[in-house]
Amino acid sequence: MLFDTITAISTPLGEGAIGIVRMSGPDSFQILSEIFKPFKKSNDVLENRKMYYGHIFNNAKMIDEVMVVKLPSSGSYTMEDVVEINCHGGMMPLREILALILSKGARMADKGEFTKRAFLNGRIDLAQAESVMDLISAKTEIGFDVAMHQLKGHLSEKITQYRDNLIGLMAEIEVSIDYPEEDIEEITYSKIESTLANIKNHLNDILEKSKSGKIIREGLKTVIVGKPNVGKSSLMNALLKDSRAIVTEIPGTTRDVIEEYMNISGIPIKLMDTAGIRDTEDLVEKIGVQKSKFYFNEADLIIFVLDASVALTKEDHEIMSLVKNKHAIVIINKTDLESKIDMNAIHSVLMDKTIIKASIQNELGIEALENEIKNMVFGNEVEVNYTDIMSNARHIQLVKDAEKNISDALNAVHSGMPYDFIEVDVKNAILNLGHITGESVEEDLMNTIFSNFCLGK
Known part of the structure; x- marks a missing residue:
């Protein structure tokens, strides 16, 4: 029933310094008066919008020492009378205070019901509520x-x-x-x-x-692809600035998809390092390659890594044929070594893609990659107008x-x-x-x- 009195714990359950139990509705102030004893003269009336120190009691039993505030409907979040009780952040104080309020006639709030009431009472519209x-x-x-x-x-x-x-x-x-x-x-x-x-x-x-x-809201699903041993895991570690993925000289080290969240210039990135795409008889590696192809198809952005120190292979050409129809950035890694890669062949297939020459081991090209990702999201705008x-x-x-x-x-x-x-x-x-x-x-x-x-x- 709308516009009765609702209550809920408004802070995450667990151990913490402070926990908050919130009430909203016509009986909020009355319920507070029945369970709260301020550390002051008993005949004093609690003023609105002032924080009071005292204790929560269930009859003669003291539940917790708390700080409480009364917010009248004229200026509260829900446009109803609201009470917030700040107690110790442990599981037991929060649950006991909540149970006490429920026993006084309030009901448990549904998910989002405080904000729903703010919408229904005209304080905010639906877009603001969301x-x-x-x-x-x-x-x-x-x-x-x-x-x-x-x-x-x-x-x-x-x-x-x-x-x-x-x-x-x-x-x-x-x-x-x-x-x-x-x-x-x-x-x-x-x-x-x-x-x-x-x-x-x-x-x-x-x-x-x-x-x-x-x-910005959901994150950019970004998948690093390439054949084995081109530097995909090294690139992931460089972007994360952490040794998250195992790096060895042995091709096929990455067998599963490794996922991590990172932030590039305010853009949330869901970064996925995949198994090297190649034909293999190894059952576990084959499953990893299949997963790589699945995530490849689901990605918002592909980072395609090539090894500049070796000639293009059949696997490279196969991956290029897949990448050419996706939003992608091409990384030519290991440029500190003698170049054996055919850049003309790459340009002919991936002519509309940004190509960045890099030496991930020497931390070259990482900043250029981050800037390119930012440009792909925001264009060339120096300042983003968030209101738009x-x-x-x-x-x-x-x-x-x-x-x-x-x-x-x-x-x-x-x-x-x-x-x-x-x-x-x-x-x-x-x-x-x-x-x-x-x-x-x-x-x-x-x-x-x-x-x-x-x-x-």
């Missing part, structure tokens, strides 16, 4: 900044503006449809086209920038759907179709944009979104 989880799960400073800008409502302001423009256009179309005989200025096809084309351009701009936003980046996959799809609706409406305009046909597509675009901010969201979708939140948020 950015809360993005803040919590951000892997880099840039990811955090993007989520923070969305929490502040920068994305919502743009989407709302485009939606309002479409609503205004639809109102004019409906007047022309419903009151053709009235002395009202009829909207023209040229005005419809101009308005729709302008909004379509803005949505296309958002979608173009969302490519980097999705990577959309990172949520649900939002991106809805903008794509709205852009498609507007394209269909423009096609109807160009074909001279009746206003009724144009109106249908404009309405669908309004609906899709409204799903982003929550203006037209269904209950089932809303419940699905908040079920992905952590408990206590």
